[in-house]
Amino acid sequence: MAMQREQRVRNFHQAKWDEPCIFELGTEGERGQLLPEVEPDIEAVVGDVFASLPEVLQRKTRAKLPEMAEMQVLRHYLRMSQATLGADLNVDIGQGTCTMKYSPKVNERIVRNHKLMETHPLQDESTVQGTLEAVYGLDEILQEISGMNKFTFQPGGGSQAILTIASLMKAYHEANGEGDQRDEIITTIFSHPSNAAAPKVKGYKVVTLYYDEHGVPDFEALKNAVSERTAGIFITNPEDTGIYNDKIKEFTRVVHEVGGLCAYDQANLNGIMGITRAKEADFDMCFFNLHKTFSAPHGCGGPACGALGVTDVLKPFLPVPLVEKTGSAYTLNYDMPLSIGKIRGFIGVTPVIVKAYAWARSLGAEGLVEAAKVAVLNNNYLLKHIREIPGASAPLSDVKYRIEQVRYSWIDLCEETGVSTHDISLRMADYGFHLWSSHHPFIVPEPFTIEPTESYSKVELDEYLAGLRQVVKECRETPEVVKTAPHNSVIHRVDESVLDDPSKWAITWRLFKKKQGFEL
Amino acid sequence: MKRLGLIVNPIAGIGGRLGLKGTDGYTLQALNAKYGATPVSAKRAQEALEVIKASGVDVEIVTCGGGMGFEIAKSLFDVVTCVGQPEVGETTSADTVMAAKRIAEASVDILMFVGGDGTARDIYAAVGADQVCIGVPSGVKMHSGVYGLSPMKSGELVSVFLSHGHMRTETAEVMDIDEEAYRDGKVYAKLFGYLSIPVDRRKTQNKKSGSHESERYFQDAIACYMLDHIMDEDTYYVLGPGTTTAQIQRKLEQPFTLLGVDIVYRGKTIARDLNESQLVQWIEGKRTKLVITPTGGQGFLLGRGNQQISGVVVRSIGMDNIIVIATKNKLLSLGASPLYVDLDDACNEGLGGYRKVITGYDDVVLKKVTY
Incomplete structure (x- = not known):
C-alpha cells in the first residue's frame, strides 16, 4: 500500500556543509592530473604553438585558478549539489512563471550520442543530415502548433527571440519605406521586461499598457496608443496571472489597422498548447522557449533556445541560415538578401533543439494537447x-x-x-x-x-x-x-x-575581492 | 432612522490656492484679511450631503453651528440636531475636537468630516478609532487614507454605509507631513493614528507615500529624458509639487520647493512656491507648459496637494500643454485605478481620457484620467 503523504509534511533537513567557495580551497602547487611534458621531438616539429596567438590575447600573468586534487574537486561539487533544491529533487511548483516540468532523461542520452556530440557547426551540411532533419522536424511541429509558416532556432533564449522580433519589425517597416515613421512599440506591464528592453536596443520608443479592472491589459488604452507611428505590439496571453485575455483578437485587429505588426510572447505556451494558435489570433510572429513548454532543461542562464516562428510575409527577414529541405536533402539557406543577418552563431543550440524534438515526437499530437x-x-x-x-x-x-x-x-x-x-x-x-x-x-x-x-x-x-x-x-x-x-x-x-547595492554585489570572485577591499 | 455626524472645517482647503502648506493655525478672518480668500469646504460639504439626500436614506444629521455644518445641513435635511457652537466666532482646532466628542457621544452611526490632514488629526484626537468616520476631501494636505476620492464619492460611501446593515470597516492612517523632515527637504508623511472607515477601496483615497530611495533612479531617468528631449529654450515650465518633478531641478542644480509650484525657464528656477494668482501673472502671454506628477498614493494629478494649479491656470496654459511624469512603481501602486483630476467641470472634462505618462527615458505608459 502506498504511503499517504498528502496529509503531512516531511521531516526534512537539508545537508549543511558550510562549504567554502572553491577559490578559497586548494594549496599552491596542488594538481588533479599531472600531464607528461611535451617530448622534445614533437616540440622540434611543431614549434612554439603559442607564438601564433596575437599578443593582446596572451595573458601577462598566470590565471589565479584554484589548485586542487581531483578528489577534493569532486567532494566540493558533491557537497554543493546537496546544498541545492534542484528540479529533480523537490516539488518545484513554487517556481511559478518558470514552467518547471520534467526533462526526461532519455532525451539526455539521445543528445549525448557521439553523432551529435562530436559534430562541428562548420561541417559540410551533407555530413550532418540527421541533425538538420531533427531541426527541420521540430520546425514542422511548431508550425502546426502555432500556425506560423517558418521557425528559426537561432535565438539563444527568450530575450534573444524578443530582440529578433524587434529586428524583424524594423527590417519589415524599412523595407516598406516606413522605418523612420514607425518608431513606437507597444507592450504591457505584465509582459516580460525584455519586451520593453529589446525594442529600446533597436531604438524604439516604448509605450506600456497597464491592466484594467478585469486583470488584463486595458483595451481602451491600446486604442488610444496606436497610431501611424506604431511599429508593433509585444504581448503575452495568458500572462503570469493565468488570466486569459479573450479580447486578444481585438488587440491584433487594432494594431493591424494602423499598419503595425503583432508579436506573441509565448515563451510559456504550456496551458494552451494545441488548444489555441497564434495564427487564429492573427499574430504575425510568436516564440516558444524550448526550456519551458518543450521540456528542455532550464539552463540557469546558459544555452537555451527561443524558437521564433513567423508568417510568410516575414520569412525573408529571418536570420540566416534557415534549415530547409530540397528533395530528400536538408540544406542551410544563406541566400536571403532581406535577412536581418545573425542573432547568434550557426543554427542554434542543437542539443536543446533535439531534446525538444524528441519530447514532442514521444508525446505525439494527442499527447501534446493532453x-x-x-x-x-x-x-x-x-x-x-x-x-x-x-x-x-x-x-x-x-x-x-x-x-x-x-x-x-x-x-x-x-x-x-x-x-x-x-x-x-x-x-x-x-x-x-x-x-x-x-x-x-x-x-x-x-x-x-x-x-x-x-x-x-x-x-x-x-x-x-x-x-x-x-x-x-x-x-x-x-x-x-x-x-x-x-x-x-x-x-x-x-x-x-x-x-540592490551595486557597490557590494559581485558576479565573479575577483570582483567580490575588489569590492570587499581584499588583495587581488 | 440613522444618525449621521457632520463636522465642517470652514477654513480647510483655502490655503491651497494661496500656495500655503495648509491652514493650520490660521483663522478665516485672518486669511480673508491677508489674501482675500473664499471658503471652499462648505461647498464640498454640500456636494457630499446632496448625494446622501438623493440616495433617499432616512437620516438625522448631528452637527455643530458656527459654520461647522448646521447651516448647510439645515438647508438640505429636515431633522438636524445641533450639539455645540465654536467658543468664539472663529473655529479653531479645539472646536473640531469638541464637536467630534459631542457628536460621538450622541451615538451617530458614522461621522463625516470635511477638511484635510489637520482636521483628520483633530477628529482622531477626539474619538480615536472607536467611531466610524469618513473624510470629505477639502484640505491642502491630504496624506491620510481616510477620505473619499471626491465629495460625491464620500457621499456615496456614507449612503451605502447607512443603507446596509453591516459594512466592513477598516482602520486607515491619519497622516500629516513630518515638518522636521520637510525642513530637511524630504516629504515624509508622519503617522498620527488611525480612524475607522467603511471599506470601499475604490471610494477611499490611498494614503500618499513618500518616495523610496530606489525610486530616485527612475526619477533620474525621467528627469534626463525631460531635459534631453522635451524641455526647450523658448518655453516656461511650471513644475508642480512632488519629488519626481523636483528631480528635474535637482539635475539642473537649481533650487526647488517640494510641495510648492515653481517655474523653470532656460534651465533656471526663476520663481518658487507660487500661489494661484502669482501663477496666473507669471504665465500670462508666455509660451508655457505644465509638468505634473500624481501626488503620493492617491493618483490625483490636479486638485489635491497642488490646488495652486487651478482651473484658471490650467486653461491659461492649455490642456494640450500638460506633461505628466511618474515612475512605473508609483503607477503600479494605484492598481487598476485611473488617474484623477478634481478641478472645475470644464477642466475635468477637458482633461479626461487617456494620457501619456512619461515613466522613463523614451518610455511612456498610457493611463486613463478621470474625475
Whole structure:
C-alpha cells in the first residue's frame, strides 16, 4: 500500500556543509592530473604553438585558478549539489512563471550520442543530415502548433527571440519605406521586461499598457496608443496571472489597422498548447522557449533556445541560415538578401533543439494537447484548494478558472499575523519545497506564484498543499518560527539588501575581492 | 432612522490656492484679511450631503453651528440636531475636537468630516478609532487614507454605509507631513493614528507615500529624458509639487520647493512656491507648459496637494500643454485605478481620457484620467 503523504509534511533537513567557495580551497602547487611534458621531438616539429596567438590575447600573468586534487574537486561539487533544491529533487511548483516540468532523461542520452556530440557547426551540411532533419522536424511541429509558416532556432533564449522580433519589425517597416515613421512599440506591464528592453536596443520608443479592472491589459488604452507611428505590439496571453485575455483578437485587429505588426510572447505556451494558435489570433510572429513548454532543461542562464516562428510575409527577414529541405536533402539557406543577418552563431543550440524534438515526437499530437490539459487541470486543482486556505487569495480577477498558473496573495494573512510572503517562502524551504521569487510586476501585494505544469502527480500537489497549510498554521500559532525561517536549510537568513547595492554585489570572485577591499 | 455626524472645517482647503502648506493655525478672518480668500469646504460639504439626500436614506444629521455644518445641513435635511457652537466666532482646532466628542457621544452611526490632514488629526484626537468616520476631501494636505476620492464619492460611501446593515470597516492612517523632515527637504508623511472607515477601496483615497530611495533612479531617468528631449529654450515650465518633478531641478542644480509650484525657464528656477494668482501673472502671454506628477498614493494629478494649479491656470496654459511624469512603481501602486483630476467641470472634462505618462527615458505608459 502506498504511503499517504498528502496529509503531512516531511521531516526534512537539508545537508549543511558550510562549504567554502572553491577559490578559497586548494594549496599552491596542488594538481588533479599531472600531464607528461611535451617530448622534445614533437616540440622540434611543431614549434612554439603559442607564438601564433596575437599578443593582446596572451595573458601577462598566470590565471589565479584554484589548485586542487581531483578528489577534493569532486567532494566540493558533491557537497554543493546537496546544498541545492534542484528540479529533480523537490516539488518545484513554487517556481511559478518558470514552467518547471520534467526533462526526461532519455532525451539526455539521445543528445549525448557521439553523432551529435562530436559534430562541428562548420561541417559540410551533407555530413550532418540527421541533425538538420531533427531541426527541420521540430520546425514542422511548431508550425502546426502555432500556425506560423517558418521557425528559426537561432535565438539563444527568450530575450534573444524578443530582440529578433524587434529586428524583424524594423527590417519589415524599412523595407516598406516606413522605418523612420514607425518608431513606437507597444507592450504591457505584465509582459516580460525584455519586451520593453529589446525594442529600446533597436531604438524604439516604448509605450506600456497597464491592466484594467478585469486583470488584463486595458483595451481602451491600446486604442488610444496606436497610431501611424506604431511599429508593433509585444504581448503575452495568458500572462503570469493565468488570466486569459479573450479580447486578444481585438488587440491584433487594432494594431493591424494602423499598419503595425503583432508579436506573441509565448515563451510559456504550456496551458494552451494545441488548444489555441497564434495564427487564429492573427499574430504575425510568436516564440516558444524550448526550456519551458518543450521540456528542455532550464539552463540557469546558459544555452537555451527561443524558437521564433513567423508568417510568410516575414520569412525573408529571418536570420540566416534557415534549415530547409530540397528533395530528400536538408540544406542551410544563406541566400536571403532581406535577412536581418545573425542573432547568434550557426543554427542554434542543437542539443536543446533535439531534446525538444524528441519530447514532442514521444508525446505525439494527442499527447501534446493532453499535456496542456493536465497542466490546466493541475493548476485549477491547486487554485480551488489554495482559495480555501484562510489568508490566501487570488486577486485581479474573480473568474472561476485560470489557465496554467496563478499569482496568489498572502495580503490577508500578512495583515492578520504580520508574516510576509518572503517569510512563508523561506519556511517552505524547511519542508523541502523550493521558494518562490518571480512576481514581476509587483501589482499583487504579498505575492506568490504557483505553476504546477503537467509533470506533478496529485500526491505531489497534495503534499505541496499540506506544506502550505502547515506554514499558514504556524503563521497564526508560532509566527516567530516563520519569521526566522529557514531553520532546516543550508544557510540561515542572508542579508539580501546587498543585492540592490551595486557597490557590494559581485558576479565573479575577483570582483567580490575588489569590492570587499581584499588583495587581488 | 440613522444618525449621521457632520463636522465642517470652514477654513480647510483655502490655503491651497494661496500656495500655503495648509491652514493650520490660521483663522478665516485672518486669511480673508491677508489674501482675500473664499471658503471652499462648505461647498464640498454640500456636494457630499446632496448625494446622501438623493440616495433617499432616512437620516438625522448631528452637527455643530458656527459654520461647522448646521447651516448647510439645515438647508438640505429636515431633522438636524445641533450639539455645540465654536467658543468664539472663529473655529479653531479645539472646536473640531469638541464637536467630534459631542457628536460621538450622541451615538451617530458614522461621522463625516470635511477638511484635510489637520482636521483628520483633530477628529482622531477626539474619538480615536472607536467611531466610524469618513473624510470629505477639502484640505491642502491630504496624506491620510481616510477620505473619499471626491465629495460625491464620500457621499456615496456614507449612503451605502447607512443603507446596509453591516459594512466592513477598516482602520486607515491619519497622516500629516513630518515638518522636521520637510525642513530637511524630504516629504515624509508622519503617522498620527488611525480612524475607522467603511471599506470601499475604490471610494477611499490611498494614503500618499513618500518616495523610496530606489525610486530616485527612475526619477533620474525621467528627469534626463525631460531635459534631453522635451524641455526647450523658448518655453516656461511650471513644475508642480512632488519629488519626481523636483528631480528635474535637482539635475539642473537649481533650487526647488517640494510641495510648492515653481517655474523653470532656460534651465533656471526663476520663481518658487507660487500661489494661484502669482501663477496666473507669471504665465500670462508666455509660451508655457505644465509638468505634473500624481501626488503620493492617491493618483490625483490636479486638485489635491497642488490646488495652486487651478482651473484658471490650467486653461491659461492649455490642456494640450500638460506633461505628466511618474515612475512605473508609483503607477503600479494605484492598481487598476485611473488617474484623477478634481478641478472645475470644464477642466475635468477637458482633461479626461487617456494620457501619456512619461515613466522613463523614451518610455511612456498610457493611463486613463478621470474625475
